[in-house]
Amino acid sequence: MNLVRSELLKIRTTATWWVLALITFVLWALTTLINWLQTSSLINLGAEATEGLTPEQSEQVLAQSDIANIAANLYTSGQFFGLLMVMLLGAIVVTNEFFHQTATTTFLTTARRTEVIGAKLIAATILGAAFWLVTTVLNLVVGALILAAYDTGSQLGSGAIWRAIGLNALAYALWSILGVGAGVLIRSQIGATITLVMVYLAGYFGAGIFFLAIGDRWGEWFQELQVLVPPLASQLMITGTELPGSPPQWVGAVVLVAYAVVMGVIGTLLVRRRDIS
Amino acid sequence: MNLRHLTAKLTIETFATQMGNDMSVGQVQHGSGGPPTAAAPAPGEIVVSGLTKQYRGVRAVDDLSFTVRPGRVTGFLGPNGAGKTTTLRMMLNLVAPTSGWATIGGTRYVDLDQPLRHVGAVLEASSAHKGRTGINHLRVICAAAGLPKSRADEALELVGLTPAAKRKFKGYSLGMKQRLGIAAAMLGDPRVLILDEPANGLDPEGIRWMRGFLKGLAAQGRTVLVSSHLLSEMQLLADDVVIIAAGRLIRQGPVDTVLGSMTTAAAEVKVRTPQAEQLAAALQAAGAAVRPGPDGGLLVTGVDAPTVGRVALQAQVELHELVAERPDLEGVFLELTAGKAGIR
Known part of the structure; x- marks a missing residue:
């Protein structure tokens, strides 16, 4: 507990957290604006929207225009960049120690290194949860206002919405853990930051394009493998209803938990063995 | 406390x-x-x-x-x-x-x-x-x-x-x-x-x-x-x-x-006497190494300055100068660690 307190104090006493929080806020505002525009087009969807599409495609479009999905999208707005930021913060929690050579002091204070990594994982998770909490409060206000403007009701009575919000919290926590694991693997502060941003963006868009190009060539089961790509898994977790052609939301959670556990364990084992010099 | x-x-x-x-x-x-x-x-x-x-x-x-x-x-x-x-x-x-x-x-x-x-x-x-x-x-x-x-x-x-x-x-x-x-x-x-x-x-x-x-x-x-x-x-x-x-x-x-x-082994005693050969023989008999110094004196190693004085007295040799030259400690330290240091 002392160690977690120390780790949180480390974060609080430097500028990193509020710089990232500021960036997150700006990106959230942008994303929410886009989601608002998307909402208006989805709600005003006419019959002509599905003209010329295959039955499967039109099924997907209609599922997206389901009010549960529109609302879930608004209440979890900002997730895409928010997750990137909490992951970076998790990585910085570790790479700072090497960048500023504080690893020596840290491991002198606590000779049992597993405890240090454990504390960092917990502190990063708490931080991720804080980012989620602030974003969600903003989303609840703004989302409800947008939905009210379209006379659709806030949808907050729906269980699906709260499940999406809850799984979104899990996503924030898990991505923080992924960040800590990545920070151990890539000790260079700049290297870790650049690599994570690249992999996150390339993973998301690259995989999206890849699976689109493959199409149904290898069958529907292959499309469902999209969930193995971490950013796609976290997106799946926050859909309001099960989308046609996608696995259920909990599969996304399982995939991310698996990634987080693997990264956390590898990170801990590495730190236990490594010489600090 | x-x-x-x-x-x-x-x-x-x-x-x-x-x-x-x-x-x-x-x-x-x-x-x-x-x-x-x-x-x-x-x-x-x-x-x-x-x-x-x-x-x-x-x-x-x-x-x-x-x-x-x-x-x-x-x-x-x-x-x-x-x-x-x-x-x-x-x-x-x-x-x-x-x-x-x-x-x-x-x-x-x-x-x-x-x-x-x-x-x-x-x-x-x-x-x-x-x-x-x-x-x-x-x-x-x-x-x-x-x-x-x-x-x-x-x-x-x-x-x-x-x-x-x-x-x-x-x-x-x-x-x-x-x-x-x-x-x-x-x-x-x-x-x-x-x-x-x-x-x-x-x-x-x-x-x-x-x-x-x-x-x-x-x-x-x-x-x-x-x-x-x-x-x-x-x-x-x-x-x-x-x-x-x-x-x-x-x-x-x-x-x-x-x-x-470190210093005894390397220390030198500088001594000046008009009867250099007589003193050198007496010191060598006492186990010291003696070699001629730069200005007509003798450089003695292996014994300390009091020993040199005592040997001179016993040999009834007149001394004009008796100096224990303590070697530079840094020098001794470098000598001790020489060949073992450097870039490895």
Whole structure:
């Protein structure tokens, strides 16, 4: 507990957290604006929207225009960049120690290194949860206002919405853990930051394009493998209803938990063995 | 001064009486097994046994064994690259030894409960987050070590850094950084202090302060181990020295004894006499080596100046000059470690 307190104090006493929080806020505002525009087009969807599409495609479009999905999208707005930021913060929690050579002091204070990594994982998770909490409060206000403007009701009575919000919290926590694991693997502060941003963006868009190009060539089961790509898994977790052609939301959670556990364990084992010099 | 220090002092005195000035007990049993469980060492005593670190192609530390006693300042000397830092880091569980072990008060560092309350270490001056204030740096450590926040203020006061408490680390001078490092080491009021090249980058005033500070800690009965590549600084500071080169032990013992033994062997006595041949013969008979000096005098090695005087008196030789030329200690030190240092 002392160690977690120390780790949180480390974060609080430097500028990193509020710089990232500021960036997150700006990106959230942008994303929410886009989601608002998307909402208006989805709600005003006419019959002509599905003209010329295959039955499967039109099924997907209609599922997206389901009010549960529109609302879930608004209440979890900002997730895409928010997750990137909490992951970076998790990585910085570790790479700072090497960048500023504080690893020596840290491991002198606590000779049992597993405890240090454990504390960092917990502190990063708490931080991720804080980012989620602030974003969600903003989303609840703004989302409800947008939905009210379209006379659709806030949808907050729906269980699906709260499940999406809850799984979104899990996503924030898990991505923080992924960040800590990545920070151990890539000790260079700049290297870790650049690599994570690249992999996150390339993973998301690259995989999206890849699976689109493959199409149904290898069958529907292959499309469902999209969930193995971490950013796609976290997106799946926050859909309001099960989308046609996608696995259920909990599969996304399982995939991310698996990634987080693997990264956390590898990170801990590495730190236990490594010489600090 | 509390009871703990008093006990430590008593132990040291008893210990010193038993040991006399002989420090050759450093060679404890070797072996890659764990530290011995029997024969508990004195509290605060550092024991290094058979410590070895093999890096890819380089043996940075090679079967090193020595002990460091409480209540004294021990200088850990060696040229740059001799393996001092690696040795200190192995003692502190930061670097894993290839073989051998080190204990502090009979316990390995990793097994210490709340290590900061036993051992304080200053390893590198620039080991704090540049954007964090000095006081917050210490508070972070206090939180992790379960020490009260007030210890951070006390430690800053101790090293005279209170005025700079709320300044960010990046604005500190090298001397201030060293002081902050010492403050961090003192947070847990440890019995043992380990410092790696603390005089590096300090101005003369800072060095003088450091010397007084460390001597004061040793006088309280604490163990103080200071590494340095500067022999001259250690002469003023250390009670004992451990000298290594190329990862191996060269000498260890009280500083006067070690330096004495280093200098007697190399010391020269310059003597001038009108009866040079007669004196040379008498000195050679007494076991000295004699060669002609630059200005008609004699250079005598192998015996000290009083012996030369006595031999001259017995041989009834008139002396005009008798000078014991103490060799430059740095020179002797370099000679001792020569060929073993350098880039490896």
